[in-house]
Amino acid sequence: MTDTTPVTAAEDVHDLRPPRNQWWDVWDQFKSHKGAMAGMFVFISILLFVFAGPWVWQVDPGLIDIRSRNQGSSWAHPMGTDQLGRDLLARMMYGGRISVAVGLTAMLLGLVLGTLIGVLAGYFKLMDGPLMRVTDLFLALPLLPLLLILVTLFRDPLEGAFGQAAGVFALIVVAIAVTSWMQTARIVRGDVLALKEREFVLAARSIGTPARRISTRHILPNVMSPIMVSATLGIASAIITESALSFLGLGFPPDFPTWGRILYDGRDWIEQYPARVVWPGVLISLTVLSVNYIGDGLRDALDPRIRGR
Amino acid sequence: MPDGALPVLDVKNLKTVFHTRSGDIHAVNSVSFDLRPGELLGVVGESGSGKSVTMMSLIGLLPSPPAEVREGQVMLGDQDLLKIGEERLRAIRGRDVGFVFQDPMTSLNPVFTVGFQIMEPLRRHMGMDKKRARKRAVELLELVGIPDAERRLKDFPHQFSGGMRQRVMIAIALACDPKVLIADEPTTALDVTIQAQIIELVKDLREKLGMAIIWITHDLGVIAGIADRVMVMYGGQVAEHGPVREVFANPAHPYTRALLKTVPKLREPRAEKLRVIEGQPPMLGAHPAACPFRARCAHAFDRCARENPARRLIGKGHDVACHWDHRTGEPT
Amino acid sequence: MFTYTLRRLAFAVPTVLVISLIVFLMLDMAPGDPTGSLPLTIPLEVREQIRAALGLGDPVLVRYFKWLHMMVIIEPSHMLANATGWNVAVEGPRILSWQTRSPVGDIIVQRIPQTLWVVGLGYLFGILIAVPIGVISAYKQYSWFDQTGTFVSMVGFSVPTFFTGVVFILIFSVWLGWFPSMYDTTHRVRDWDSFLFQVRQIAMPVAVLALFNASQISRFMRASMLDNLNQDYVRTARAKGMAEKTVLLVHVLRNSMIPVVTVIAIGIPTVFTGAIITEQIFRVNGLGDALIRAIYVSDWPMVQTITFIFAILIVLFNLIADVLYGILDPRIRYD
Amino acid sequence: EERERGSSGHLNVIYWQAVSTMNSYLSGGTKEMNAASVVWEPLARFDNEGELVAWLAEEIPTLDNGGVSEDLKTITWVLKEGLLWSDGTDVTAEDVVFTYEYCTHPEGGCSYRDRYAGIESVEAVDDRTILITFEDATPNPYIPFVGAGSPIIQRAQFQDCMGARAPECTDENFAPIGTGPYVVTDFRPNDVIQFEANENYRVANQPYFQTITWAGGGDATGAARAVFQTGEMDYAWNLQLAPEVIEQMEGGGMGTLLVDFGPLMERIELNFTDPSPDLPADERATMQHPHPILSDIRVREALSRAIDRELLTEIGYGPTGRPACNFIVAPPAMVSPNNDDCLVQDMDRANALLDEAGWERGSDGIRVKDGERLELLFQTSTNAVRQDFQALIQQWWREIGVEARLRNIDAGVFFGSDPGSPDTYIKFWADVQMYASLFEGTDPTPHLEQRRCGREPRPETQWQGQNINRYCNPEYDALWAELNREPDPERRQELVIALNDMFIQDYAHIPLVARGRVSAAANTVGGIILNVWDSEHWNQAEWYRIED
Amino acid sequence: MTSPRKALVEVRDLKMHFPISGGLLRRQVGAVKAVDGVSFDIFEGETLGIVGESGCGKSTCGRAVLRLYDITEGSIKIDGTEIGTMGQGQLRRMRPKMQMVFQDPQACLNPRMTVAGIIAEPLDEHGKLSGKAKLDRVYELMDAVGLNRNFANRYPHAFSGGQRQRIGIARALALNPRFIVCDEPIAALDVSIQAQVVNLLEKLQDEFGLTYMFISHDLSMVKHIADRVAVMYLGKVVELAERDELYERPLHPYTEALMSAVPEPDPAIEAKVERIILRGDVPSPSNPPKGCNFSTRCPKVMDICRKLDPEYREARPGHFVACHLHDAGIMDNQTNAGSAGAPPRNEHKQQGEDA
């Protein structure tokens, strides 16, 4: 049944506006999604905390103050200190930068890769077979050894090229991305295959729109929903994969705090100083949760059919 | 059809509302009709006029929320279906009232065999054991004209063509010899040649089994071919209702009249230009205090905007809900 | 269906070979050294001899084909011989772990029971928890149950297992003393008491894994149920007068399980690799533990073999997933 | 009261790094050596005081009792009478000879090959007498067949496992027959070992425990928790945990921490050669290019003075470590008393030294000389305590105007011997590096030998050699030669201390912390005597359950 | 009708087979013969109606004519230019001449684009209009199809079916095409709306001199709008004639059955109509029956029909049919045999006005 949302006369009295950027409509809808707004608020708070926080809380996260080691919350150290007397608040901020940046970039990279491959495979019949075999191959590669090998093989050249922090960052981000794009690719391909048969794509072809623009204008926006879902899951799993890599000694060096690393390091101290695991644990969960709710909201907002309701 | 016979189904003043985020939708507004044994009532009306919702309200098939059947009375025999509660309703669905839906492609569960799906109501309502249910299922398939029924019981829906699937749906609906069969656009998704087959089948079955049928459709042609009485719905209300020949010959409601004119006729000379009904179907949002058709009505006058017309009798069993008198061309 | 399965099988073999070659070559380039874990008291000259004794001299491809031969022919024959007692073991050098100097096949066979107990049950319970939660969440969409379920599973997904594991140990082993914190791989289930002990010792790792898996699977289940709840055939079933239970658990569930079952099947191999951390925390010396420890000490034959087995598992379960899909969904079965 | 064999029942041991094989000759790891030591035994071993005690031998051969020849070239061991293998057969001198042959086979890959270095021959004089002939005069002949690293294996079991066949003898390697108190009943590599009391053990009422489950795996925290807090385990090996964590767990009250100090010492090595990546690969870190910064002793001293060893110890090791100022930190008699001034951090002195050396503070506080910044690449293996140390030391050095760039490398790579890898500690392609090392037994001579000229790793030797920091001092070499000839124990002690002082006062490397052996035992197990000179399980036969 | 009209579209022996691959190596094991050798002309300014049952290849034929598929065989000339073998790049330049209106007004509009965006898309692709001029053109088109300009910024879901179809039509008109394939443009619409769209199409045809290929399964509507009508069955055109000729004197038994099956919205007529109820279902296009495609369901089937595929020929001037009943050679035999097919044919002959 076609959903006829009839247009009444009352609605016709709009003045003639030139077409406005559709992102405004997206934003209007997004605003009305309570969960998404809450998620947005939390996520922005987290971003502010990690990126702007250090301006407010000007403590060097690496500064060792042995006299005040293993302290609980106090005015001088709101989240307490670690075993070297480093300020946990500063470390959470600094570590959050890396974790959030890893999460976001790895997710973006994986997403771009997955989407690209998914669209290519779905849209161009010739590439479908080979690309899907490659995807299968990657799916069948055991990730952990692969990550290990990537890290051990390329850490040094990259560190040489970009400096230590940037090198490890690039490596970990790429390693996570390279091993996490396959699901997205599969889902996108499936959707593209279905979309390709939809009449509006045919319509675009009958107009003479070239394949490149069909895929960017008609296909991509319509596979947004599954991509959003992958994206939100992607951030979460990237942050967690990073911490698991830290756990296995393959992540960032210990002098680069990341939430996963801080959480891991705090494990042994859980009985004496639970704050050392609670803070990073809570921040990781909050980030993942907020991103997830934002994803829900975005998915709705990006869909004009829901937007209209 | 003896006029005096007691109706099997008597619907009075049915109102159904959908509660949605953007307000209530009054999908069915004080709909009343009855159905006598052995009779075929055709229901027409444009998309969204509330045909399906009306029928599903009768036997509580609407999801609640968002749907709410507000008022009314649905007497099936001597019980009021709106009052007896979900448990008893379930015993009636499929047993006393059979339902056939529009889309045969999706209305059957793809992962169960056709046999299983036919036998399900038999075992539930008639308490048949597997063997007897099977036998009956074979009979039913043969009844709806599927050859090689015994073997085809084991097939899955996707192995049937659209027309055959619709036959299976009919077989399911007929399984427990219901008193009333409701067919919601059973042929809309089918080709004309297949549609003709199904119509032929239903006519046949009706003669054999003598059940009362409600047949919903867009297609006036189908109604003209098989119905005894016709009910034209518009905007959640009954616009016109009467014996089929009477309504087609003397349509009283402006909507019925317009509708009859818009459809080109195959067996009549071609008209130069098709007549159209301008405008769009109404929103069912607010509670109607006016005639829902007034915005598209050529004869609308001020009263139509103020008062929702009540159904008035204009002939034997023929009533219409309109302030305008088609015979005089004047307001009543 | 049959040719479809055959075709996938035909593709599977080269896939596995390519993977094994990639893994072999990459490991060969990896910088780790098998003598790296030896104490520094062992002089360099001796280390060099050890390296030589490990056969590190041959060219890569030669070693690859030797390894492949052993992997595909000799090791399986020994495993079969061990399992059945038949005299089918093929003579010839076996793949030896550099670290333990013993055939990797034997170690892997040893480790399968605890892997299955813990990881397998963890996954199984995860599914058993996830399915009803997914079903109820979808059926009561937007109810408080659904909202809580969503929230909890999101949190469950976002908290690393090494965190939950330690919290569990603290609460249930240290404070309450209910469960042992270490898994005893030598324990054999013989009678009721030993079975109870087994239950106690797997309780925590299984719970950790089950929670983690359940949070993911329940999401899939819910989405799939929602898809199907709106289908026309559900309305048909209701119109037939079927009880709500039948509608939900027979008609909708069966259809919803089709995609979920394949997701579950594909997930099984990743469970083996993904449980490494849990295995380490609870000292469950399963396959994951064997892999990670081999990686630590650069025991490449071990890594290659386990990786190869994982690759086979992944390919195999993908295949199984496809076949399952076909079996569950008659529309595909008859193509 | 008298204890019976097996009367103490069952013992649970946890090794969080699991044992990979029972044949310690094929592994070389401490954990394998410990496990093997309850099955295999040497002729003699060191007790917890570091004193040599006869074990399978009747007595310790000496110059005095004629067991060692005057020219220091031969030693004669006599087996105890009536020794039986656990399978009931006799132990003979042939088994000892076979042990020598087994480990010195060129294709065998035996990890303790160096124990048998310098031996000309090992002969069975009779069933119980073994004569070892050395190539040169050997003042310390107590290396072959002495200590847990060089136990006697059974010829009958291993004679078909020589050379290249050694690793293929899985059954033998996993269940060796020995003379020790226990026999293996089940071995699962990297997982668990089950032992049972040896029926043929030479002490009639020992061992007291009937069975042992020797579990492996998990992590150090879990192992400590199992002894201290849950009581699941009776003995846990090698608990390297943060001091506070251990302290808190000990509060559980079920176990005791056992610590003793041996020669293991955490240090910083200073590279005397230039590791600059600008040099060609085969000249990097070789004697051709002296280090541009560290060649100056004042810089080296300043780096050492800036370190607060007390604090490092407190943070990293607590009661399980001691600040170290010497190269040789054990046995006690050989430890130099002359360098204790390093115990106090002295920033002023460090700054003064650098000023004197011509390094001026730059705008960012880092010192500069001739346009070059005082910047050092500081590498170590990946390990939480080491990274904490790196952070602390980096901060102290920054205070004296030295910038340390930190780098940590996976232990498998760092301690590997792959000549192709740029990241091994041997190659030392960094300015400074931190790790710990020790020596076997009680004699530091071989350890001191490592720092002689010409022992440095370099391309020509495939980067082999133990002179890691490429120290080269002819005086040192001469003094070592003297030590190597000296049989008199008193004089040897003096020489060791002199060599140590020379090396330390040259600031050739920076000692940090002497690390103890740390294990934990349940309060219900008695008889444990921690031994840092030999296997921790050297007296396993005497462990017993304390009944209450 | 004036005889020598100019053919805008000439289709000869068009075949569109979709490969079915199978077997172990995914080789092609067969083909869905969706369109299997059809030929017809469409004259300038006329409307050619195409009718037939679901799955008989109407849409495929329409799309193939516009070269939305790479056709298997045959030639397509549009305005004298052969496009059957043209590459997609060249075709792009031809696109403005030929456009398409789709069946499902919901599915043919990208749900994530505004109406203005949808209508402007062809202008973006082919024109070089400035933003302002483009907007003006969009408004112009919206006026032409009777859409309120205010709706330019809305999304398709906010429209009723009829309005959506107008958007689709406006898009097709944007480039001033000469030839439009209308693929069941009214099938998804409510009866009360269908007439609006059909009237609009007719109005535009008059205004712009468009040529239509009008695909539909609604015979009544085709009768209304088309000048000539082709009946398809299982990938083939079985009959093609002037509208009145076809509706009054169908030659092919399938056409007869099809027309008799159409229900008439008039109980009086309905009561009288003699239905030809076909037995069984349409065979699969991947496995068409031997001989005549219709032989499995034909009420007048003859032996030869099961063996020989009838030739598509001009049975009467301007009236093409593919049926053995109207085969010159066989006709005689069959007449003698007294087949049911013969009498109506004679009747037609007598009543037919010779063109």
Ligand SMILES: Nc1ncnc2c1ncn2[C@@H]1O[C@H](COP(=O)(O)OP(=O)(O)OP(=O)(O)O)[C@@H](O)[C@H]1O
């Ligand atoms: N679940 C629902 N939620 C909200 N509104 C609904 C729902 N189901 C139906 N409606 C509304 O109820 C009205 C009547 O719908 P109904 O399905 O009865 O129409 P119909 O006459 O059967 O149309 P069609 O011919 O297209 O089947 C429509 O306006 C529709 O939008």
Ligand SMILES: Nc1ncnc2c1ncn2[C@@H]1O[C@H](COP(=O)(O)OP(=O)(O)OP(=O)(O)O)[C@@H](O)[C@H]1O
């Ligand atoms: N892309 C394709 N690949 C394979 N088969 C196809 C494809 N498109 C269409 N077909 C098949 O070709 C045949 C004709 O399809 P087509 O869509 O042209 O029919 P139609 O006459 O337009 O039917 P409808 O009235 O249902 O729209 C059908 O059997 C269909 O399954």
Ligand SMILES: [Mg+2]
């Ligand atoms: Mg309906």
Ligand SMILES: [Mg+2]
């Ligand atoms: Mg079509």
